Amino acid sequence: MRWVTAQPQRSRGLMLGVLPLLVLALAYIIAAAARHAENPADKILPLPGAMAAAMAGLVFEPDPLSGQYLFWADTLASLWRLGAGLGIATLSALVVGLVLGTLPPVRSTLGPLVTAIAVVPPIALLPILFIVFGLGETAKVALIVVGVAPFMIRDVAGHIGALPREQVIKALTLGANSWGVMLRVALPQAMPRLIEALRLSLGPAWVFLISAEAIAADVGLGYRIFLVRRYLAMDVILPYVVWIALLAVVMDFALTQASRRLFGWAHAGAH
Template identity: 65%
Template sequence: MRLVNIRPGRATSLVLGILPVAALVFVYVLASASRHAINPGDRILPTPAAMVSAMHTLMFVPDPMTGRLTLWADTLASLQRLCLGLAISTLSALIVGLALGLVPLVRALFGPLVTIIALIPPIALLPILFIMFGLGETAKVMLIIIGILPVMIRDVAAHVETLPTEQMLKAQTLGASSWQLAIRVALPQMMPRLIHALRLALGPAWVFLISAEAIAADIGLGYRIFLVRRYLAMDIILPYVAWIALLAIALDWLLRLANRRLFPWAGSS
């Protein structure tokens, strides 16, 4: 049997997915133990016990200055910014992507502009955003939107543009207007692709969020990571990075579940 034809089952896939992570954790524990055997005060590779102790403090001990539980306050602040940016980007991508993909005049008018914006590095716009919107929440959310929206629009518009022409002709033959073509023909087929585009945008959205929080914020996951780096507090940085990864995985899983439940026909096709 050829290697490309071997398809592991659900249990086998789960075990195979866990193996690299377990191997990485095992290598880290060995390296940490080796460094601490030479230098018990080493801060570069903290022991698992040190990380658990630091995270326990951040999770369950209120900050003496603010009275907040640091990890949960940072997580809530970051998720609020992220979800707001994702929600605005998704709604905008739905409307603009549908118009660009379905209406040639709109595509000719705004297509080049969307392409130009998509090619601009969003981080380069961060100083401009801070100048225009200040150091508050608006600039952080806008960076997420500018970073992921043009790419989502291009992805969705390209998908709508490749819908079978026969469907459009049949609908028009039956008397469908442009609005009905958009709502009854293009929109249902576009929605699974929109969720897929949102899943692909999660990674870049986290990058833009952490970048904005690192520069101008007083709370958030990115703010905390860049705050403690000056003290070489790897016992906080590494768990925070792992926590961000877990949050990203959870959001991706929820989107995948929603796509499978709402549009089961898209997965089967």
């Protein structure tokens, strides 16, 4: 059997995917136990029990000052910001990407502008966003939009622009105008690509969100991580990082399943 042609069964593939995570967790426990054997007060690699105890207070006990359950308040605040930013970016990518990909004159006019915006590091724009929009929610959401929308627009526009020219010619022959070509030919084939671009944007979007929350926020997952770092509270930081990773995985899985259910034809050749 050659590895390049081997296709693991679903159950075996799941086991293969979980195995590296188990190995990583076991390696961490061994390393943490070794450090605590030398120094019981070590904070760099907390034991699982210490992390569970620290998180229990954030998850199940209200904060004495605000009365909020901090873990859930942080999660909801971050998810709202992330959802708003990705929602605006996705809508922008759909509209602008359709126009750029379908209409060559518009692509020639606005394509360089989109490219120029896409190559600017979004983090470098963060001070400008805070100056323009203030320290509220708008600047945080705007950073996510600026960070991921140009990439998504270019990806969708490039995919539409690469569609077979014969499809456009046939649509025009059958009486469609530019608007009809955009809605009947380009839009259906752009939707799976849009979801794929959104999936690929999840990682950068989380980076921009955490960066914005670390600088100017009073609630959020990124805010909490940077707040407790001054106390070397790794028993809080590590679970928060794992929680962020878990949320990102769930989002990625949900988008994949949605794409397969709604646009099964686009995944006909996938295993």
